[in-house]
Amino acid sequence: MPRRVERVLVIGLDCATPRFIFGRDAFNLPNLQGLAEAGGWTSLRSCDPPITVPAWACMTTGCDPGVLGCYGFRNRVDQSYAPLQTADSTNIREPRVWDLLGEAGLTSVCVGIPQTYPPTPLNGCLVSGILTPQDSTSFTYPKSLAAELEEAIGPVEFDIAEYRTDDKQALLKRLHQFLHNRFDVAEYLIQSKPWEFFMMVDMGLDRLHHAFWKCCDPDHPKYVAGNPYEQAFEQYYTALDDRIGALLRLVPDDTGVLVVSDHGARALEGGLCINQWLIDEGYLVVEDDLLETKRLEDCVIDWDRTTAWATGGYVSRVYLNVVDREPNGTVPFDEIESFRNILTTRLADLEGPDGHSLGNIVQLPDQTYRECKGIPPDLLVYCSGLRLRAIGSVGYDSIFVAENDTGPDDANHDFDGVFAATKNVLVADAPLEPMNIFDVAPTVLDLLGVAIPETMHGNSIAASAAA
Ligand SMILES: [Zn+2]
Incomplete structure (x- = not known):
């Protein structure tokens, strides 16, 4: 050539x-x-x-x-x-x-x-x-x-x-x-x-x-x-x-x-507390009393009662707690697909404080990538189509916050x-x-x-x- x-x-x-x-x-x-x-x-x-x-x-x-x-x-x-x-x-x-x-x-x-x-x-x-x-x-x-x-x-x-x-x-x-x-x-x-x-x-x-x-x-x-x-x-x-x-x-x-x-x-206009939402909806169970906000990594998670958890960041990655895949898995392997569909629908339909759809975008890694090496997330979530940051910390009264949990940040x-x-x-x-x-x-x-x-x-x- x-x-x-x-x-x-x-x-x-x-x-x-x-x-x-x-x-x-x-x-x-x-x-x-x-x-x-x-x-x-x-x-x-x-x-x-x-x-x-x-x-x-x-x-x-x-x-x-x-x-x-x-x-x-x-x-x-x-x-x-x-x-x-x-x-x-x-x-x-x-x-x-x-x-x-x-x-x-x-x-x-x-x-x-x-x-x-x-x-x-x-x-x-x-x-x-x-x-x-x-x-x-x-x-x-x-x-x-x-x-x-x-x-x-x-x-x-x-x-x-x-x-x-x-x-x-x-x-x-x-x-x-x-x-x-x-x-x-x-x-x-x-x-x-x-x-x-x-x-x-x-x-x-x-x-x-x-x-x-x-x-x-x-x-x-x-x-x-x-x-x-x-x-x-x-x-x-x-x-x-x-x-x-x-x-x-x-x-x-x-x-x-x-x-x-x-x-x-x-512009970044606020945050969606993805792990707090998972807790509120019963998917994630922590033993801490959560009187104040804290990082999920600092909490004691009851894995035997947890089905999903997430990372914070500009985009959230959600992981399922799967039987025989994770050490204390709770989601049977043959139910991964249906559970993912439920979470996808619920996250995509999530409404903001004004009652309008947030417009969350949810992606499935196996449909997004040619293959999935390493340990892929089970879902990717773009909160309000990147208008909001995913907040990984827990202990919030609301799933919506005005500020980032890891320091001031104006842009996504x-x-x-x-x-x-x-x-x-x-x-x-x-x-x-x-x-x-x-x-x-x-x-x-x-x-x-x-x-x-x-x-x-x-x-x-x-x-x-x-x-
Ligand atoms: Zn960059």
Whole structure:
């Protein structure tokens, strides 16, 4: 297969939202908008659930969360009731796009991509992303690169600690520092290392959205006109666009550039206490007196009388307590289907405080994914279609709360993120069709003349344009 471009640069913007870059509330972003005007842009549909882990792993493998056996930041590792374990790079067994490029003799540089810690060997170099311990000295491949980076640009940052905080002033400053640190690393490597594939991810945009949405979006129900952080979004997006422009000036013209996000974002308007609902309806039984709210993990659960429990988060995962599957299962195996149907119907029909349907979306993993490796949830629940966050804590008088239980949070993720590309990536003058997160890896392979494995779910945009 011939190469269509000499090199590919992927600029990942975690949580980038079309509305602020190309849509109705777009800021003045000459570099991103110039790239899209000369090339093209469209929406990029995330995976289910639209969450950072596993979304970047889905994008870089072309496989869905079920095939990866990675359903969120934290996952069950067996059928016991043990606490969920945080996912890392070792959970991803499918080859990443840079593994396939490496087999074809091409060199990659990867910077700050979520779920790449601990670093694994590749033909090229890698700096790991969020979930890297801040004191780690083993955040690069090769290991010696860590000291080289410290020498060249100073300490490398991996995330914003405790971004769910009320100290917005300090947080905004840290966000901008983090942005510049990430692009300093990228600029250093893009000039000093050989590469045919370069991919970096800015994580600050996600933290910005969660921390400042209600300050910046007049449509947010908690927006207060004249608040001191009204310009926080515009300031960050503008600074980001400046750094993108500087990075683009460092790459040769024969580079194909893709701008991608792992998911979009939207205003978060409150929470649905999913475990409290399960308790109220008799599906989940805890022995605690629940005079105050507490995490479900801190409760004593009466598993012999429990049929279902759930995780909190931007999306909820519901698990059934199944006989001969879980240690103290109560739902007979041949009743899984009917019980799931009952829960699905009841959750989908759930009404809000105003008596109107909440519009909860319920997904069955075995109908959503090609296969379900690891320990999949039995249901995925998007509370009020992502308008509400799933609250995992218990001890509430009502199943509806105004605030998140793990700290202030103004935004939820949304399905549609951003895709933009330079003209040399596109094969037709027609506007880009909406894309899927699984299309990114095949597109990169196609551009660099490497065969697309059948295990990848998506299609190269070149192939879809030709079809
Ligand atoms: Zn994300």
